Amino acid sequence: MLQYILKRLLLMLPTLFGVLLVSFIVIQFVPGGPVEQMVYQLKGRGAAESAGNTSAGTSGGAYQAARGLSEEQLSQIKTQYGFDKPAPERFWLMLKSYASFDLGESWFRHASVTQLIREKLPVSMSLGISSLLLTYLIAVPLGVAKAVRQGSRFDAATTLLLMIGYAIPSFVLGVVLLVLFGGGSFWQVFPLRGLMSDDWEMLSILGKAMDLLWHLALPVTAMVAGGFASLTMLTKNSFLEEIHKQYVTTARAKGASEKRIFWRHILRNAALPLVVGLPEAIIAAFFTGSLLIETLFSLDGLGLLAYESVIRRDYPVVLGTLYFFTLLGLIGKLLSDLGYVLLDPRVQFGAVGEKS
Template sequence: MIAYIAKRVFLLVPTLLGILALNFFLVQLAPGGPVEQVISRMEGRGDRALERITGAEGDAIVMVETSLDSTSAYRGRDGISPELVAEIERRFGFDRPLHERFFSMLKSYLLLDFGESFFKDRSILGMIGEKMPVSLSLGLWSTLVIYLVSIPLGIRKAVRHGSPFDVWTSFVIVICNSIPVFLFAVILIVIFAGGSYLEWFPLRGLVSDHFHELSFTGKVLDYFHHLALPILAMTIGGIAGFAMLTKNCFLDEIRHQYVTTARAKGASEGRVLFGHVFRNAMLIVIAGLPGTFLGIFFTGSMMIEVIFSLDGLGLMGFEATMNRDYPVMFAGLYISTLMGLFVKILSDITYVLVDPRIHFDAGGV
């Protein structure tokens, strides 16, 4: 196992380099970019979709425009002067060759120096640290809720397979799994926070404005009060999928010969289910825990962050993509790829911890 882990860690480097290189050069070949973004805004052709979605006012790009040399100005109907275009390219570092920019980026990333945002004039590492608690909160609590609800529900459905309980819960699961996350989030807001029906929960934010004035208990309650609707919206589909996965895994194991043998020897049903079946049935479900968290952490929360005005990593990545803010985009890609590779190793280790019969040494299981 140690040799396997060492091999996987060694392979992290070329894998990470390959992913970064592929995305870096593909992005450079794609039409549009930060230079074009600034020019289009200066000419009044900028797309305001980002502002409509996120509520941003475009101050970041205005800041870049106003910081440019006044002698290289926008000339109205005559368009942008070549001198101004060259100045914009120099500010963004596009006056250097492509390979030089790539290797400079890799050198900085080795030191965890992600530079500054093109449009916000802020340290990217500082931005990530500021937004990390929001995404961590959504990812951690959503994953815990999914597993704490879906595993007992799936076991119950397997034990009572074919019963009315199994039938109606399967119907509810199918309905919940078919509702898009963003639609369910909007429904929750309209019913419980929009004021049209009920106002039980806040509309936006991770905490209240007066959060620092509250007692410790008040802070905890305020924190979960704000997270209730976002977490419910994010977990509804995950609970449905994992509950069915748990049920099917249990049903497969219950049909095995060793279960019949254990029952024939007089073992209680609880001993059979939780002493024998559980460990084997939960192998796939529990080993997928790290990957589930990572998926929610980086991808599943973006739409929820936008809808509930939660300023997390998902919203940051969305804004960076819309603005072609390459340093923020590649910093997010670097961190997500690195975490994804380590989580894959962690998932393999989890397999072994759940079932010691599994090993990854040469020769198979």
């Protein structure tokens, strides 16, 4: 087991290196980088000043600034953003800082990438954890009920509803919910934006919890509606597979009750795929943000941060968050694989490695 963990940890290094290398190379060819943006801003400022001076009957330096920047100014801008060094050297410096978990400083927000993640994280955590809990609380019991009532009208009707929910994009459902319940054209039941009311600081602990749930109702519903369809069908198929196995038939032949068979035998084996994927799902719920949902409901989370960083070409934020989330994803995958060993004694990674 220890040998397998060490191998997986070592395999994370080339994976992280490959992700960062490909992303860094792509960034080099994307037009409109920070240097270009600063040049355009200075040219526009010079053009505006030139127009003002011309209308006042003067001309000179401002008009010259509108034509372009000097080599010295351009060199200063490149030095400011670190583009005075060749690309391989910049990539090497980035890897060295990432090795010590120094994700760098944002070029436009005047804050470290770590600080930005820490500031935006509570919003994405609120959405992610609420969505995860609601998804499991609905999908797992529904999947079990569908497996027990396989082929019934209940099974057919719920499958139809699941497919409809799965087919509707979350942002479309979010717009519908806002129109219906956000005071768009019908009822003003839930707030339109944000996660806290104006009087948040004055509320009690229970009041703050209720206020947070009130603000989360619409965005979480929009995120969950299509998300639990796959988990429900996974639960159903997993239980159906176990129900028809030989050990269930043997237990029934020995006179065991259906309740005992379900709780002592079927549940433990059928829940294995659901429990194993839980660590990865928890990490994803903590650290991923939904761009469309956060934009639609005016929630300043990680999804919106990533989108704005890409648009503004804030490369330290883009690469820093990519590195952080990729590392967490690899750790979550490792925990999921280790969960197989802990929950199913038949799985032995060490034995498999020795045979191979």
